[in-house]
Amino acid sequence: MSDNQEASDAEDTTPSESATLPLRPPSERPTCNKTGVCSRSYFVVVMVFFHVYIINVIALLFYVHYNSGQEDTSQGRDATSSNQQQPESPRPPSKPEFLRVGSLTRIEGIRVGHVQKVSLMQNKVHEMRTLSMKPLLFEIPGFLSDDECRVVMQLAQLKGLMESQLMVQEGQEELAKELNLSPEEIFNLLDINQDGQLQLHEILTHSRVRDGIWLTPENLREIYTGLKADKDGDGLLSLEEFRLLSNDAFQRFLLQRGVKRSQLVRNSRHTWLYQGKGAHQVLQDIKTRVTRLTRLPPSLVDLSEPLQVVRYEQGGHYHAHHDSGPVYPETACTHTRLAANTSTPFETSCRYITVLFYLNSVEGGGETAFPVADNRTYDEVSLIQNDVDLLDTRRNCDKSNLRVKPSKGTAVFWYNYLSDGKGWVGEQDEYALHGGCMVTKGTKWVANKWINIDPDYQRQARYQQLVSQQSEDDDEEDLTLNQETQSSDIHQDL
Secondary structure (H helix, E strand, O other), X not given: OOHHHHHHHHHOOOOOOOOOOOOOOHHHOOOOOOOOHHHHHXXXXXXXXXXXXXHHHHHHHHHHHHHHOOOOOOOOOOXXXXXXXXXXXXXXXXXHHHHOOOOOOOOOOOOOOOEEEEEEEOOEEEEEEEEEOOOOEEEEOOOOOHHHHHHHHXXXXXXXXXXXXXXXXXXXXXXXXXXXXOHHHHHHHHOOOOOOOEOHHHHHHHHHHHHOEOOOHHHHHHHHHHHOOOOOOXXXXXXXXXXXXXXXXXXXXXXXXXXXXXXXXXXXXXXEEXXXXXXXXXXXXXXXXXXXXXXXXXXXXXXXXXXEEEEEOOOOEEEEEOOOOOOOOOEEEOOOHHHHOOOOOEEEOOEEEEEEEEOOOOOEEOOEEEOOOOOOOOOOHHHEEOOEEOXXXXXXXXXXXXXXXXXXXOEEEEEOEEEOOOOOEEEEOHHHOEEEXXXXXXXXEEEEEEEEOOOOHHHHHHHHHHHHHHHHHHHHHHHOOOXXXXXXXXXXXX
């Protein structure tokens, strides 16, 4: 037997094995008493060395893994000296920063009326009050100064405001053809309670979503008469009656009859203001404050939509709606659709948080209404009952559970989605239904900052990677820009 084999046999000998080994001559047996102290001591020594060996191997693996990401600045030097003496090359923080985010910070509301202090800027502390728990809604007075409100309105006017909604939207018939839906399939989609009849509120909900026209029950009865759709005059449409209507029957009738601005889902004018590098300092300050308020990673806020500024004249309104839609396998978020490489015809705005700023105090009307805030239950069918339409902010704003009066400089913000329980975006919060009550006197100015996050973490991560790669390519070009041209001309700031 070789020396190595003898050594191996000696190491494999443990207290439990000694009873099964063949007896040796007394001269070869270790001098040890019956208590087995020597065996235990030997076992302890072996295990200590074994653990030290394992720890060293793990440390070596970590060392190799860490240094594999570092770029050697000189091939003539060894890896250890490079890591000790050479600083890391600067990298854009946006991509690694996002990928390390395990969860989204979500502010607790505690209870309605609860006030908490928030530090959003130097030398000033704001008070944030909980307005509702469903949805999770907060109010922060004095979020913007009078001067900041004035600058935002002036920048919007310089940029130019456009109509927020066309009279009649087009392209719906092409979408129906692309989906290849039969009249029976469309009927079943509209028949919410599946009773085989289409009630007024079921048709109204469909027409508002599809055509962008706000029809009252009275308008709908008038259309039924004009189209001769309701043969028996009971105010209900059967499948046979529905088959007689073409996909664009409502639109054709409305175009012939003429559509008033008051019949639009939204009657306002708006524009978008860029808040990135080179933008007006006030716009950048607002974005920074929003980041601190929401406690979300700056990269998520930076890659969200620009600031939207909206002006409502007298009679202006925005009927109750959700800023974001539910995300199903058949839909895609607008901001990550290209990154997701999806071909679905359905898109929705994935706006995790809405921050709404009041830029002026309105003389009459113009409240922000939350029709079902803190309801015990949410029932879509019950929103329209006995010709009382809770979604109608022109006629039934006073019936909303919660109304926020516009006050210059005040901000309100809420979550449009619930948490998934794992720190990411969950299902749509249906209680976040809200609208702008009709302005009865004066003008109303507001601004919206939406933070876009895809409920699918991987799609959002892919989107962040693509954008960060593009920003790396553009960094060198940005460095060559003249700082004077970025800040001297107010039009450049837009």
